[in-house]
């Protein structure tokens with residue numbers, strides 16, 4: 001008796017998950033190309049929610065076996081993340097960002113490269129990389145914080161659940177390119193580098209309706225070929241960083257405070273909430289306001 005009942009329950013859960021996924025796609029009929037990524041079966045969709053133990057910047061994504069499906073995970077993945085957590089007390093309040101003074105990009109056939117935007121305006125920039133770990137709290141947190149963020153997404157890390165990032169995009173996040181496979185580009189041939197950059201931008205353009213114009217090389221490792229290929233792929237600029245955030249701790253490359261124009265790097269990791277709030281608090285402590293990187297690049 002027990003076995004058939006369990007089986008029936010599993011089938012019901014799977015049907016529910018598939019129906020919800022389909023519903024999601026159907027609700028965006030004008031959104032063209034979810035279909036060129038095979039729709040993940042419920043079990044794979046569940047693994048998108050499960051935290052991956054791998055460090056997202058340290059290693060390219062492995063095709064990790066799907067986590068065991070559970071009702072909770074399937075529901076969380078397919079529907080909107082659970083609402084109701086109020087981060088209010090932990091979120092600093094910011095002045096509105098000033099109207100951006102755009103940088104003057106250098107002439108030539110190389111993409112510009114910045115770890116700090118040259119500006120006197122009291123702003124800093126939050127950038128979030130990779131996409132392997134898809135914590136459901138991120139959406140509410142970004143919405144409640146009400147600050148601009150730029151996501152440098154790696155195709156192989158997000159192809160199992162592109163819709164997770166569509167929800168972040170709908171909340172105001174801007175999606176930019178970070179290669180297909182996350183291999184280090186420095187020293188690689190022009191063709192290899194160009195393929196990683198162009199293909200990732202094309203794919204993101206198909207998925208999210210806007211082709212990226214900014215690029216971050218994996219591990220921050222680049223050479224002039226990277227900047228040439230970035231330029232040729234339509235990238236206006238590429239970026240390193242001045243601060244990194246991990247496990248709720250901000251690490252500074254220079255000094256111990258965020259400077260005007262600094263680009264802050266964090267990742268989609270298990271402690272997304274702590275990292276994001278640590279970045280906000282560091283910006284607040286420096287008397288700055290989060291601004292949108294794209295607003296500063298012509």
Ligand SMILES: [Zn+2]
Nearest residue numbers: 057129130218
């Ligand atoms: Zn990365």
